[in-house]
Each structure stands twice: as structure tokens, then as C-alpha cells.
Amino acid sequence: MQQSETAQIRLLLVDDDTKFCRLIAEYLGRFGYAVVAAHSGPEGLKMSLSEQFHAVILDIMLPGLDGFEVLRRIREQSETPVLMLTSLGEETDRIVGLEMGADDYLPKTSSPRELLARLRAVLRRSARAVCDDAAPAEITVGPLSINLNARLAMLGDEALPLTPVEFELLVVLAQARGRVKSREELINEIRDRHYDVYDRSIDVHVSALRKKLRDDPKSPRFIRTVRAAGYMLVYPPAGTAYES
């Protein structure tokens, strides 16, 4: 079941309903998130401020300090993304929560699936905010260029008809160019799920991608297999001659 040494996303869930916590932890766990629960306001606040978490999911109704108060105090010191939950009935709270610096806000009655979707959106936004404009819209590797805005990869002057996963795979490899990416990392980053030893789907995608790149596993121009470790996009040392 385990997810690894690789960067795992850690979440703090603050809610006094332990059953709910278990349920959510279990659900999010299946998608590779490590969920830790706190069951009171003060406890949640303390843990939030430990800065160990990538995001906090915060119920409003809490013993000790209510969710708004916890949020306010978190925001005094930290920018950790916070997603607030409300029990039924509280209409206007949404605005109040957002005004106070919550990153999103959703009813506790939402499906876990919705929670997951919003959570991802929040994490994505916060990841982007960190590097802000730093993200280049285009990555180039020899004759290969990848346009992130248009989601289009070109080899020479020919557009490659990649499927969504193939494109993502290429992007992830390209961003880690010169470093080996394990299958686990790849599947985590691309598909948001767990890797298990018999999972060959990454291999299959690599194979398909290579075919489209006209890349030969035995003497790769782009994707090199690193036995027992994973795959890596070659980092052409200065002076490498590519020919299309």
C-alpha cells in the first residue's frame, strides 16, 4: 500500500469526528496522500503551524477553537493552503472563510471525490504560486520541443499526436531531464495513484511514447531505460549533435 520515499503529499485533517477522519484518510490514502488527523482546534492549530503539511483541511465546528479562529491564527504566520469544510446549514460562511484566507471552501456533505478534486486544485494553485512566473511555457531538448500552454510536442517541425498520459509523461521526464525518474514517481505524478510492483502501465506508455518519438530503447536518443531504477530523459551534454 505504501507510497514511498518519494515526495509524498502530507495533509492535515482537522475535525473532531473521528469516523469522518478515518473515512477521508482512507479515501485520500488510496490516492497517495498521507493524512494526519487532529481532533480539536488547538491541536489542529499547533500542528498546522509545524509547517509539516502541504495543505490543511479544516472543519468549522471544532472543540476548543472554531475553524475560523484556527484559520485566522494560521494565517498570521503561514500560507499553507487551507480548505474549509462546513456542516450543512451554514450558507454565508463560504464568503467569510474565503475572506479570511481560506483557499477553498466546501460543504462537508460533498463527496470524497469532490473533496479530492478541490484539494488537487488547491495544491496545484499553491504549487504554481511558489514558482509563479518561473515556469517556462516551453521545454526544448534537441529537436524536441514541448509547449505546455498548447499541450503540444513537436519533433523537428512535426507535431506529435500524443495521448494525455504520453504528453504528461514526456513533460515530467523533460522537467527532470538528466535525472532518473522511478516508475513510482512517474505514476504518482502523472496519474495520482499508487504504484505496485506488477504495474507495468508506465512501461507501456514509455514504449508507446518512444515509438512516436522514433526512439530506440537500445540506443536511445531521448528516453533511456535505467535498469531496476526507472527512466530518464537524456540530458544532452553541450556539443551533442542531434539530427532530426
Next chain:
Amino acid sequence: MQQSETAQIRLLLVDDDTKFCRLIAEYLGRFGYAVVAAHSGPEGLKMSLSEQFHAVILDIMLPGLDGFEVLRRIREQSETPVLMLTSLGEETDRIVGLEMGADDYLPKTSSPRELLARLRAVLRRSARAVCDDAAPAEITVGPLSINLNARLAMLGDEALPLTPVEFELLVVLAQARGRVKSREELINEIRDRHYDVYDRSIDVHVSALRKKLRDDPKSPRFIRTVRAAGYMLVYPPAGTAYES
């Protein structure tokens, strides 16, 4: 966290909700912006025209003069970047805002983080666009032209009978021409609400819009489906021949 040694960026926030102002000021303050608040239309207008601010964040619902009116009068004399906020439940009228010269437009339900991101984008743009006209009133894509003032889209010399949402959808796509817009972004920008996985309304609007544009999903002249990502208005490379 701070914004640096360079001269501090000064922002004017015009909103009658003082609590909201405090919270935003506090949040943006953490990123090194100096935020000054005005709580009525006339006050906001007067301060905007003092030319002391690098940008203005303007709520629409205001006592005295509403946001649109304030914007109009600012634009009579000044090109200070203006970012408009719609309050909850208000009839969103992004187009009116943009057409009047707002630089960006976002729902008040957005998170502070989002506000910050857009603000940075606006500031960046305004720094760059010293000389060129802010918001073009007309966007042209091959035989398609979109007039924001008249709220009219023409295909060749024929006016398209678009519904309000279809028109906005087209505008949003056109403004992002060449970049993929996710369904989430689209629904956020057009309808001011959250996207959830089961929400197909964007697809339906796209379908309707395509029908009116006589655009075929399989080989789109205008709107391309980017599987698992969203939609994108084609950015015709220079020299592309359109025929109506």
C-alpha cells in the same frame, strides 16, 4: 515573502466591506504590497485619480457610485491597471468590465491566493504594455471577429446569434488563443462558480457554440478539444489560409 528592496507596490482597494478590506490588506501585505482602502465609490474614484497607486482593486457593488461607473471615470483620465471584483450572486458581467477597460475581472469568491496571482499578472502586463492599447475592443481569428463593445460575433459577414454564455465562452477562449483552457477555468471565468467532475455544462455550451460556428469537433477550424485537459481556440500560425 517579501517583495524586496525595490520601491514598494502601492495598491488601492475599493470596497465598502471593511472586514474584507482588512483581510485582503493583511494578506497582500505579507507579500510586500502596501494596501490602502477606500470604502465608497466617490472616495475610491478620487483616490484612484491621485495617481499614487500602481493598481486598483475595485468591487462592483459600492455606495455612491458603482464599480462600473468608477471604472469609467477612471478611464477618462488614467490608465492605472484596474482589477474588478464581482460580489457573490451578482449578475456577472465580465464583458462589460473588460470592455470598459478593466484589466482583469474575478469573482469575489476567489481565494486571496488567486487574487494575488491575477494581480501579479496585471502588474506584469501593465509594466510591459506601456505603449500599447490596453483592451482591444475587437478580437479577430481568421474569418471570425468578436466585438466586445457591440457584444457581437461575426463569422465572415454574418452575425452570429450567440447567447450570453456562448459569447463569453468565445471571448474567454479568444483571449487565451493558443493556450488550453480547462473546464474549470472556463466555468470559473464565465459563470463564477466551482467546477465539479460531473459538470458537463461547458461541454454543452461548446457544442452549441461549435454548431453556430459551423465548426466540426473532428477537424476544428476554431475550437479544438484537448482531451483530458479542456478546450482551446486555435492559434492559426501566420500564413494559415482561412476560407469562410
Next chain:
DNA sequence: CCCCCAGTTTAAAGATTTTGTAAAGGTGAG
């Protein structure tokens, strides 16, 4: 030098996801 084994490649089949669109349902303006 050959065999074996863990690890890899790949085609193919089956399962799943995503999309297009018609039609039904809902809502608000007039």
C-alpha cells in the same frame, strides 16, 4: 561460453475514461 533470472518490451484484449449531443428539467424575465 551457455543458461538462468530479474527486469524489460510490446502487442493485444478488455476495462475505463472522456467526449458529443439530444432531450428533459429548471429558472427567471417579461
Next chain:
DNA sequence: CTCACCTTTACAAAATCTTTAAACTGGGGG
């Protein structure tokens, strides 16, 4: 009430993903 419009629902079609399994590879031990 009617009309215009937006959203939801439903379902089929298309595209894509994962699994499976058979063929392959490279290196170490014999």
C-alpha cells in the same frame, strides 16, 4: 404563462489506459 436560456441527465461513440502474457535482454555463475 411563455419564452429563452442554462444545467443536468442519459447514452452511445471514441479515445485511451491498464492488464496480461509472451518474447526478449544482459550479466553472473557454472
